[in-house]
Amino acid sequence: MLHTESPISCVESNQYKIQIENENENENVDPRLPHSGSLEPHPEPAQEPLFITNTAGKEYQENKRTEPSIWKLVSSIFIWEVLAMVLSIVLLLAIVVILTRHNHHPQPTWRYFSLNSMISWLSTISKGCVLFSISEVLGQLKWVWFSQKKRPMSDLRTFDAASRGLYGSAGLIWKLRARHFAVPGSLAVILALAFDPFTQNLIHYYPKLVADASETAIVSNNSVYDVVGLKWITGGMTYMDQGLKASIYNAIFNNDEAKPWAIPQYTCTSGNCTWNPITALEIAASCANITDHLKYKCTVIPTFYKGMNYGEESNCSVYLPDEDSNEPADGLFAEFVTNTREGTAVAVGSGGKGVFFEDPFIVPIHLIAADNMLDIKLFTTQTRWQAMECTTSPIVRSFRPAVTRGVYNEETLGVWTNRSINHDFSSGYYLRPPWGIEMGMERNTSFMVGYQSIEMLLNFFVELFAGHANLRAHSGILFAPHEKAIYASTDLVQAVSYFNITGCTVKTAERLRCVMENVALAMSKTFRDNPSVSSPLPYTEGQALTNITYVSVHWQWIILPALVCLLGLTTLLGTIWKTRKAMVPTWKNDAIPLLFLYEITQDEKPENYQKPANNQRMMLKESEGKMLLSD
Numbered sequence: 001m002l003h004t005e006s007p008i009s010c011v012e013s014n015q016y017k018i019q020i021e022n023e024n025e026n027e028n029v030d031p032r033l034p035h036s037g038s039l040e041p042h043p044e045p046a047q048e049p050l051f052i053t054n055t056a057g058k059e060y061q062e063n064k065r066t067e068p069s070i071w072k073l074v075s076s077i078f079i080w081e082v083l084a085m086v087l088s089i090v091l092l093l094a095i096v097v098i099l100t101r102h103n104h105h106p107q108p109t110w111r112y113f114s115l116n117s118m119i120s121w122l123s124t125i126s127k128g129c130v131l132f133s134i135s136e137v138l139g140q141l142k143w144v145w146f147s148q149k150k151r152p153m154s155d156l157r158t159f160d161a162a163s164r165g166l167y168g169s170a171g172l173i174w175k176l177r178a179r180h181f182a183v184p185g186s187l188a189v190i191l192a193l194a195f196d197p198f199t200q201n202l203i204h205y206y207p208k209l210v211a212d213a214s215e216t217a218i219v220s221n222n223s224v225y226d227v228v229g230l231k232w233i234t235g236g237m238t239y240m241d242q243g244l245k246a247s248i249y250n251a252i253f254n255n256d257e258a259k260p261w262a263i264p265q266y267t268c269t270s271g272n273c274t275w276n277p278i279t280a281l282e283i284a285a286s287c288a289n290i291t292d293h294l295k296y297k298c299t300v301i302p303t304f305y306k307g308m309n310y311g312e313e314s315n316c317s318v319y320l321p322d323e324d325s326n327e328p329a330d331g332l333f334a335e336f337v338t339n340t341r342e343g344t345a346v347a348v349g350s351g352g353k354g355v356f357f358e359d360p361f362i363v364p365i366h367l368i369a370a371d372n373m374l375d376i377k378l379f380t381t382q383t384r385w386q387a388m389e390c391t392t393s394p395i396v397r398s399f400r401p402a403v404t405r406g407v408y409n410e411e412t413l414g415v416w417t418n419r420s421i422n423h424d425f426s427s428g429y430y431l432r433p434p435w436g437i438e439m440g441m442e443r444n445t446s447f448m449v450g451y452q453s454i455e456m457l458l459n460f461f462v463e464l465f466a467g468h469a470n471l472r473a474h475s476g477i478l479f480a481p482h483e484k485a486i487y488a489s490t491d492l493v494q495a496v497s498y499f500n501i502t503g504c505t506v507k508t509a510e511r512l513r514c515v516m517e518n519v520a521l522a523m524s525k526t527f528r529d530n531p532s533v534s535s536p537l538p539y540t541e542g543q544a545l546t547n548i549t550y551v552s553v554h555w556q557w558i559i560l561p562a563l564v565c566l567l568g569l570t571t572l573l574g575t576i577w578k579t580r581k582a583m584v585p586t587w588k589n590d591a592i593p594l595l596f597l598y599e600i601t602q603d604e605k606p607e608n609y610q611k612p613a614n615n616q617r618m619m620l621k622e623s624e625g626k627m628l629l630s631d
Contacts, residue, residue: 078576078586081133085572088129089565091122096558099202103553107205115551116203123199123561130568131192134185137575138163139589141182144575147582163589166190185571188564198560208550209272215544217273219266219401220528221280222538226428226450227530238452240460240487244526251522252492252515255500262521264528268403268544275542277413277440279398279433281447282524284417285516287390288356289509294368294387295321301337314338318368318385320355329353331482334368334468336379343379345370346469346497349482350462354389361393361419361429362458365465367512373497374469374477375507386509390516392523394419396431396447398439401542414439427451460487467493
């Protein structure tokens, strides 16, 4: 039979035995020792458990029982395991508190360590504490396991391996079929492999724009435009203002898709800026297709006309009729000879009455053009023609500007178009939207375009939008103004009929719409950028933003660390309860009691310990005040 003793460890038992043997050398000599009167330096270990049987030994044993060391007392009530578990939970809660404090806040800039390193240290210590506690209670559960009934000796190895890592824990779960208090602890050991990665994955970062008072954010804004150019006639008409003229030319002749001529002046030193709603005086273009109003008229040309043999072809005209005479209004028409490539493919004019816009703010502009414009092969009576009418007018627009990564953009909040006309020559055209601060203006604010500025624009449009593009059978294309012009009307006809227009791909009269919309954007930019007499500094301040790295906590990753601590706590409490119930010693992972588990005779030397360990069934029980592991 195999015996072992609980209160006295093997080392203490051997020391005490040697002491007794020295004192009673001649009376109690171990028959296995040589009769030389002295002990060998390294005596053979005993083949059976060491029991203290004499009176002195029993007194020593009682003293050891009644006067336990502080370490043994602390160990026997699981104080270290409880403290480790409490510390693990406290550190996990500390992680939660720290991350809650920094969630959606700027990344901390500590001097000696980062947020990630702090969380890593806390999680590592927390994991170490919970694994220490679980390892100890798994070791204790093997003694509880053997105290219940006879078990295979190999179960000792299974429990022992479970407290050391993944494979041992998985083996114990399989052995116990997931029906024992050791299973939560084994599962916690397995899950603890992902403890650190999960806690590290709690922390994520994202950029966030925050206001920076050290940066600058301004954008041009104006409510009055009363700028005029040089005097043409003393006390009367003026030339076009150079800044506005340059903006309009840029809109027509510059085919940059980014439309730099439409972007108002702004400064955003940080590359990211925002503004509150702003209202500004601008220009809008309005266009309508008036093809239904076109009239056609053809006359037969004599066989020989001006030295040319036309073979009795017809000379046709396409025009917008005047309401009174049914003749071409303002002399605007397109003329061609049928079955030839000679004729006017594009005609542009301005002035007179509007067809669709009966009361235009500025003179209406008309365009008559054949489909495909200059790419037409032959003029025939079946050639399709289209006509467009466009005009421009001042508006008040409410918008919210912003700069994002260096790119300027605006969000339109509202547009006001109703105007009141003051016929006093010294005044102008006013717009008074019924808005308030929510739209970016003070109530009862007036927006005005000076009367002389309107006259200047009228003269400029009449002079600029006047010309035609003629196809010649032998001499190519002729671009010409209607009359002797003072502005770039010939260049405008070329742009409208042939060159690329930003944002426009059609080759019909619809191109005029693209031209006028671009012109309106360029004029709006100039209205906002140019200071007037009443508004010398037309700028609105905004808020410059700087990119700051913020912390984002993904709380779903805390589930596994919390589960490990919960499983560890469950295993600890269950082990304490089962130990008290079974009344077994708190040996835990102590290897000393295992030194005397297998009893053999002096001559037997087991060649394979696996076989007896697997076949022999043992049980831990109390006998005469001592704990015995016996079959």
